[in-house]
Amino acid sequence: MKIVLCGYMGCGKSTVGQLLSEKLNVDFLEIDTEIEKKENSSITDIFQENGEIYFRKIENIVLNEVLKTSKNEVISLGGGTPCYANNLHLLKSNEHVKLFYLKMTPQNLTARLINEKQKRPLINHLQTEEKLEEYIRKHLFERQFYYLQSDFMIDANAKSVEELTEEIINLLQ
Numbered sequence: 109m110k111i112v113l114c115g116y117m118g119c120g121k122s123t124v125g126q127l128l129s130e131k132l133n134v135d136f137l138e139i140d141t142e143i144e145k146k147e148n149s150s151i152t153d154i155f156q157e158n159g160e161i162y163f164r165k166i167e168n169i170v171l172n173e174v175l176k177t178s179k180n181e182v183i184s185l186g187g188g189t190p191c192y193a194n195n196l197h198l199l200k201s202n203e204h205v206k207l208f209y210l211k212m213t214p215q216n217l218t219a220r221l222i223n224e225k226q227k228r229p230l231i232n233h234l235q236t237e238e239k240l241e242e243y244i245r246k247h248l249f250e251r252q253f254y255y256l257q258s259d260f261m262i263d264a265n266a267k268s269v270e271e272l273t274e275e276i277i278n279l280l281q
């Protein structure tokens with residue numbers, strides 16, 4: 109089985125995915141890291157040098173490659189992964205995939221992301237908390253359509269990484 113985590117930037121995909129893979133004793137794979145390896149460049153540099161459309165192309169290629177294997181693993185997507193190209197279809201039509209949406213409110217995401225913008229090129233130009241929250245509110249509204257097609261939705265507000273990991277493990281049983 110492939111346990112795949114999706115949700116907006118900052119919801120905890122990378123952090124929860126790592127702990128979940130340790131608890132389940134399977135490999136952990138991040139789409140962002142696979143993109144960085146393939147391009148031998150950072151997400152920030154790819155956006156800056158090649159632009160977002162190029163990044164989305166590579167993201168789609170990497171997701172395709174990753175989903176070809178039938179290996180048991182935990183996979184953390186990037187925040188935008190399910191929302192572009194045929195990515196959601198690739199995930200939904202794969203019998204090995206269980207897709208989890210880590211849902212958080214725009215307010216809570218803003219509080220997290222205000223100090224973590226540097227490595228996230230889509231939001232690093234937003235200077236104030238007000239501007240960031242306004243952006244997240246609109247962007248999340250557009251993206252929820254995709255996230256909500258997950259197999260499971262987890263309320264990730266005010267829960268520790270441990271609690272979220274346990275919740276996912278319980279849903280798998």
Ligand SMILES: Nc1ncnc2c1ncn2[C@@H]1O[C@H](COP(=O)(O)OP(=O)(O)O)[C@@H](O)[C@H]1O
Pocket residue numbers: 115116117118119120121122123124220224267268269272
């Ligand atoms: N459940 C949680 N409670 C508190 N902080 C968290 C939680 N999950 C993640 N974080 C923190 O929030 C930030 C964003 O988490 P990250 O895993 O990078 O999110 P994503 O990969 O979804 O963008 C990190 O600093 C991480 O340590």
Ligand SMILES: O=C(O)C1=C[C@@H](OP(=O)(O)O)[C@@H](O)[C@H](O)C1
Pocket residue numbers: 115116117118121122140151185186187188189227228229230
């Ligand atoms: O939401 C997005 O479109 C993106 C989210 C990022 O991943 P995280 O959700 O792990 O920050 C990364 O893939 C890239 O900066 C684009």
Ligand SMILES: [Mg+2]
Pocket residue numbers: 121122140184185186
């Ligand atoms: Mg991440």
